[in-house]
Amino acid sequence: MSFKLVGDQFSQINATQKRRRSDLLIQNIADDEAHLMKNGRYACIVCGHRPTFDTIEMLTVHRRGQKHASAAVKRAEEQAAFQLEVIKREQNRSISETKSTSTASSSALDAAQEVPPLVVAARDGVKKALSKWSAPYDARSIQHKTASSDNSVTRPHASGE
Numbered sequence: 001m002s003f004k005l006v007g008d009q010f011s012q013i014n015a016t017q018k019r020r021r022s023d024l025l026i027q028n029i030a031d032d033e034a035h036l037m038k039n040g041r042y043a044c045i046v047c048g049h050r051p052t053f054d055t056i057e058m059l060t061v062h063r064r065g066q067k068h069a070s071a072a073v074k075r076a077e078e079q080a081a082f083q084l085e086v087i088k089r090e091q092n093r094s095i096s097e098t099k100s101t102s103t104a105s106s107s108a109l110d111a112a113q114e115v116p117p118l119v120v121a122a123r124d125g126v127k128k129a130l131s132k133w134s135a136p137y138d139a140r141s142i143q144h145k146t147a148s149s150d151n152s153v154t155r156p157h158a159s160g161e
Helices: 010-027 056-063 066-113 117-133 139-152
Strands: 034-036 042-044
16 A cells, blocks of 8 residues: 555645655765754764754755865865874884894794803713713724624625535
8 A cells, every 4th residue: 555645735745855855965975074963953073163054955055165175175184194193003013013023033043042051061071971981982893893703603605605
């Protein structure tokens, strides 16, 4: 069932037309440019003196004005400067974090590569102690000893039979 206006209800027709116009006009206004107050009025957020308007039509007329245009340009410049400052601070923070992590990792690598003198002295002492008690290892001397002891034993493959 469709809704049909009956008779001369000009006030209802005018109200619906006004609502449709305001709906169409409000689509062109960004959310960060106007604010709907509790009393149903609209306030311009861009302008410094925050003018209030009864209808959307009056707000659109104000938005076409010179004061609003200059305030909008000034606000856009401030937002661009703010965004630039945010980007600079993020870059500085990331640079300082990478420097701190790289210096920490490089100091850890230097500490790992650099042997403390007490450890070096202990290693030298152990080497000296072991060299006094045991003869140095020589593979050739061990082979000669086994070869000289094997001369008395005859093997079948050694005799050439």
